[in-house]
Amino acid sequence: MAETRNAVELRNVVKRFGEFTAVQRMNLTVPDNSFVTFLGPSGCGKTTTLRMIAGLTDITDGDLLIRDKRVNALPIHKRNLGLVFQSYALFPHKTIFDNIAFGLKYRKIPRSMIGEKVKRALDLVQLPNVGDRYPNQLSGGQQQRIALARAIVIEPDVLLLDEPLSALDANLREEMRVELKRIQRELGIATVFVTHDQSEALAMSDKLVVMNNGMIEQEGAPEDVYNNPVSAFVADFLGHSNIIAGELDGPDQEYMPVHLSSGETLLTTRQQAGRVARVEGSKSVRAVIRAEKIDLSTENIPQDGMVALPGRIKTVDYLGQTARYFVTVNGRDWQVINPINAHPHAEGADVFMNIAARNCVILPGHAD
Ligand SMILES: Nc1ncnc2c1ncn2[C@@H]1O[C@H](COP(=O)(O)OP(=O)(O)OP(=O)(O)O)[C@@H](O)[C@H]1O
Numbered sequence: 001m002a003e004t005r006n007a008v009e010l011r012n013v014v015k016r017f018g019e020f021t022a023v024q025r026m027n028l029t030v031p032d033n034s035f036v037t038f039l040g041p042s043g044c045g046k047t048t049t050l051r052m053i054a055g056l057t058d059i060t061d062g063d064l065l066i067r068d069k070r071v072n073a074l075p076i077h078k079r080n081l082g083l084v085f086q087s088y089a090l091f092p093h094k095t096i097f098d099n100i101a102f103g104l105k106y107r108k109i110p111r112s113m114i115g116e117k118v119k120r121a122l123d124l125v126q127l128p129n130v131g132d133r134y135p136n137q138l139s140g141g142q143q144q145r146i147a148l149a150r151a152i153v154i155e156p157d158v159l160l161l162d163e164p165l166s167a168l169d170a171n172l173r174e175e176m177r178v179e180l181k182r183i184q185r186e187l188g189i190a191t192v193f194v195t196h197d198q199s200e201a202l203a204m205s206d207k208l209v210v211m212n213n214g215m216i217e218q219e220g221a222p223e224d225v226y227n228n229p230v231s232a233f234v235a236d237f238l239g240h241s242n243i244i245a246g247e248l249d250g251p252d253q254e255y256m257p258v259h260l261s262s263g264e265t266l267l268t269t270r271q272q273a274g275r276v277a278r279v280e281g282s283k284s285v286r287a288v289i290r291a292e293k294i295d296l297s298t299e300n301i302p303q304d305g306m307v308a309l310p311g312r313i314k315t316v317d318y319l320g321q322t323a324r325y326f327v328t329v330n331g332r333d334w335q336v337i338n339p340i341n342a343h344p345h346a347e348g349a350d351v352f353m354n355i356a357a358r359n360c361v362i363l364p365g366h367a368d
């Protein structure tokens with residue numbers, strides 16, 4: 001029976017640069033075959049963590065395991081990793097073939113096998129006929145694919161990718177992200193991918209790791225992290241959220257009222273309420289409502305488990321398929337993102353913000 005192993009495991013890993021702690025007691029697993037993404041703001045420690053896994057940076061404290069073997073002191077060239085970094089340029093004076101073959105020659109793979117392996121890698125990145133060219137004869141996206149081919153040709157245990165798509169324009173970037181995912185699936189290589197692009201992170205990951213200040217804020221399946229943020233940081237960083245202080249009220253029942261400090265009352269679910277009541281035993285909470293989980297309507301159609309707050313549209317940003325609104329309710333501006341059916345709602349229009357109880361996420365009342 002195939003057993004799931006961890007391709008990479010971090011146990012209480014710390015990285016200090018002098019007095020400064022860049023990574024704080026990190027515990028993390030990257031299961032075999034999985035695609036794990038580090039997402040977080042600039043400076044939160046994503047690259048540092050990746051560099052420790054790669055062996056490009058020493059670990060200050062803790063243990064790093066690759067395929068169940070402690071590798072803290074193992075030099076990079078003995079770790080069998082594929083690396084693609086944003087600035088990991090190809091060798092300009094070598095042909096594409098030689099660029100990809102480089103790691104194979106270094107590993108003393110017999111000449112007779114090199115040609116076949118390079119060909120397979122080029123096929124995989126769908127650039128079968130560029131072996132004789134030089135890097136400057138390829139587009140940025142093609143060069144990026146060659147960098148990927150060079151990383152995977154050695155059949156690494158782990159693929160480490162640090163913002164490999166960030167130099168590409170939006171369309172190409174989206175194309176490459178589909179390609180990358182396809183290749184990862186096809187080869188089944190455990191992959192750690194660093195990005196600060198949240199849509200990339202949500203679309204690609206089996207496991208999403210949200211980092212902040214050298215720590216993991218939350219990890220899990222993208223959907224779970226998105227729908228059930230454990231902190232205001234995650235709620236705010238991933239998507240656009242309205243976060244409002246309030247008091248959770250009433251007996252334990254299916255729908256429970258939350259009185260917001262701004263005066264309105266929302267409903268939340270027993271399940272949401274349970275997330276804090278059990279831990280905190282207090283009724284002071286923060287309600288988190290994602291901008292796209294609020295439905296705007298011009299009429300008030302009462303529905304079970306739903307609250308309709310009357311407001312007025314202050315601004316409209318047309319975003320193509322969606323529009324982003326700021327809606328003023330009792331002097332407070334709420335952010336709302338809705339698909340555009342025929343026309344977006346107009347500035348100054350009176351609307352109802354419809355919010356379902358299940359979309360009112362409850363966090364403890366204190367600041368994170
Ligand atoms: N060699 C170094 N010496 C001192 N401090 C460093 C060094 N490398 C990184 N740092 C610091 O460690 C922190 C984490 O840096 P890191 O490069 O891991 O961030 P990041 O999450 O990759 O950010 P970005 O999204 O901007 O790439 C930063 O505050 C950075 O200034």
Ligand SMILES: [Mg+2]
Pocket residue numbers: 046047048
């Ligand atoms: Mg970085």
